[in-house]
Amino acid sequence: MELKEFTEQEVEKIRSNEEQMDREGAIPDELLAIIYDKQLFKLFVPERFGGRRTSLPESVRIFEEASSINGSFGWLVTIGSGGGFFSGNMKKEVLDDVFLPRNAVIAGSGAPTGTAVKCEGGYRVTGQWKYCSGAEFATTFTANAMIEDGAGEEPAMRSFAFTEKQVEILRDWNAFGLKATGSHSIKVENVFVPEERTFSIFESNGVVDDPVFSYPFMPFAQASFTGVLLGLGLRVMEEAEHYLDMLAEESAKKPVLRKVLDEQGDRLEALRSTFYNTIDGNWSLHLEGESGHEQYDEVSEVCAGTAQGVREIVFALYPYLGMYASDRGTPFNRVFRDLLTASQHALIAPY
Known part of the structure; x- marks a missing residue:
């Protein structure tokens, strides 16, 4: 590439x-x-x-x-x-604080695994959230919590922006891939969050009006994660080519692996072509205000199909790389573990 x-x-x-x-x-x-x-x-x-x-x-x-x-x-x-x-x-009062620093970055979770109680000037929040990638260097933490109003009504979800000092990082990321992402859990206990540091991911603040902010969050996230998988798929092919180069010219494995690499490489390029044609076309429709549920659903379907195709390509290659593929110290093994870990994200799972 x-x-x-x-x-x-x-x-x-x-x-x-x-x-x-x-x-x-x-x-x-x-x-x-x-x-x-x-x-x-x-x-x-x-x-x-x-x-x-x-x-x-x-x-x-x-x-x-x-x-x-x-x-x-x-x-x-x-x-x-x-x-x-x-x-x-987010509310305009906090935008400078959250986004202006050169090293500004948010870590957090979309799972509503916290609770919030309304109080004077804001909320008291308690909860624990998993898989907050970048937790070790994040400057702001966001998480969703269900508001308990005590009136017996169905609790509503709200998003909260915590400061670094309010959050306890539980260093529990133990996956066999993406090991340097620091995707640890975070925890808060009865932390006060002022009203201005709360927001809804479904409501615009009226301050930012770029087209990306009116794009539905689900296909936006799915397309992003699919881009990651395609990049990892390209690295898998690169490392498989390196293994092929290491084989002796007289090795009987060489022509067989060459054939498999060509087949799977063509398949990966076909997946990439379909994926980007879909994303580019849908984005054009979005800019023109002509993209609806059907078109956004098509993006989601293509993302799921692309992710599954990349998984299949990796497993098609693996048997032909011998114990080299299983050695945890090889670049191929690292990217193999990274790809399998990334592909477990719920938004691009087969179901």
């Missing part, structure tokens, strides 16, 4: 840290510096906050490229930039 966002020197720097990231389970500061310099956590943030105001098709291609370099790096770019989506939802 042709590099557009990253230089060859940056790719080399990121990959030179792969073993350390996999071993220590954290992203080095020098790689975070690349993200800050390129404003990658601010792809969807307005320019007044140092953002790039990136369109959905362009951002998905950035997620793919970043993930093809390294899985944890690409996942963090994708998740971190996704928090910028909330600049279109």
Whole structure:
């Protein structure tokens, strides 16, 4: 894949840290510096906050490229930039505080696994949330909680923006892939959150009106995660090619693996072509105000089909790479584990 966002020197720097990231389970500061310099956590943030105001098709291609370099790096770019989506939802009084710093990035969870009680000036929130990628360097934490009003009515959901000091990070991320994403749980206990730091992900703040903020969140997120999987699929193919190059010319495995690689490579390119044609076409309709439920549902379907196709490609290749594929120290094994972990996300699961 042709590099557009990253230089060859940056790719080399990121990959030179792969073993350390996999071993220590954290992203080095020098790689975070690349993200800050390129404003990658601010792809969807307005320019007044140092953002790039990136369109959905362009951002998905950035997620793919970043993930093809390294899985944890690409996942963090994708998740971190996704928090910028909330600049279109949060109250204008807190936008500068949350989004203006150079290193501003949100970590959090969409699961409503907390409770909130209304009090004077805001809410008292208690809860615990899993899989908050980027927790170790986040400057703001967002989470959903159900409001308990004591009146016996059905509780309503609301989103809360916690400060770093309000949150306890439970370092429990123990997946076998995406090890450097710091996707730990967070916890708050009877924390006061002022009204201005609460919001609804379904309501616009009226401050930001870029087209990306009127795009439905579900296909937006699905397209983002599918971009990650496609990038990991490209890296899988790259590492399989390296294994092929290591085989002796007289090896009987070589022509067989060459054939499988060509077949699966063509399949991956077909998946990418269909995916990007769908995203680009739907985005054009969205800009023209002509995209409805049917068109957005098509994006969701293509994302699910693409994700499943990438999984199948990886498993088609694995048996032909021998024990090299099973050695935890090889680049192929790392990207294999990253891809399987990323593909478990509920929004791109087969069901």
